[in-house]
Amino acid sequence: MTHDEKLLKLYELAQQEEHFYIEGQAKRLGFYSGLLTAILGASVFKLFDCDHYVEVFALTIGPVFAVAVSVLGIRSAGRYYRRLMEVITKLAKLDQRLGLTTQAYGGSDPDEGYWPGEALIPSTQVDSRRKSATATAFVERTKTGGDYVNTKVFFVIAIIVSSALAVGLVGLGILVACGTVNISGG
Numbered sequence: 001m002t003h004d005e006k007l008l009k010l011y012e013l014a015q016q017e018e019h020f021y022i023e024g025q026a027k028r029l030g031f032y033s034g035l036l037t038a039i040l041g042a043s044v045f046k047l048f049d050c051d052h053y054v055e056v057f058a059l060t061i062g063p064v065f066a067v068a069v070s071v072l073g074i075r076s077a078g079r080y081y082r083r084l085m086e087v088i089t090k091l092a093k094l095d096q097r098l099g100l101t102t103q104a105y106g107g108s109d110p111d112e113g114y115w116p117g118e119a120l121i122p123s124t125q126v127d128s129r130r131k132s133a134t135a136t137a138f139v140e141r142t143k144t145g146g147d148y149v150n151t152k153v154f155f156v157i158a159i160i161v162s163s164a165l166a167v168g169l170v171g172l173g174i175l176v177a178c179g180t181v182n183i184s185g186g
Contacts, residue, residue: 032069
């Protein structure tokens with residue numbers, strides 16, 4: 001096996017690893033969002049079946065649990081996204097070794113084909129890589145961006161909704177306990 005063949009094999013393995021982390025993140029997000037939906041939905045649904053203020057107070061367990069699940073989701077997303085950025089640094093190093101960041105592609109004439117004279121790897125990716133002196137610096141700079149931001153926003157919204165529901169349930173429980181609100185079916 002030649003040196004280039006070894007690099008291509010490593011490139012293939014790194015792409016598979018990248019795919020693994022992307023799919024894993026999507027599966028985890030689906031799991032956490034499904035769990036949050038079930039917890040919050042059950043809390044709200046059960047509210048209509050409460051007959052006593054103690055039951056209303058007990059329902060606050062659901063939103064509190066949802067906040068905990070959201071925090072775990074944020075941490076999990078952070079770990080996965082950081083690992084994805086580490087894989088991207090591997091791919092970037094292999095891109096460079098294979099000449100994909102500098103070599104023009106197309107036919108034998110460098111002026112034919114699409115975007116003649118450009119490297120196979122888009123210049124936006126190369127420019128982003130050049131902003132960091134080392135692979136570690138690249139991971140540190142990018143680990144809190146991209147899809148991680150969207151995932152974190154999702155979980156922060158879930159925390160806000162869960163907290164509002166918990167506060168609302170406590171308030172309702174107090175009103176029921178004081179006799180201001182009657183929740184019994186009669």
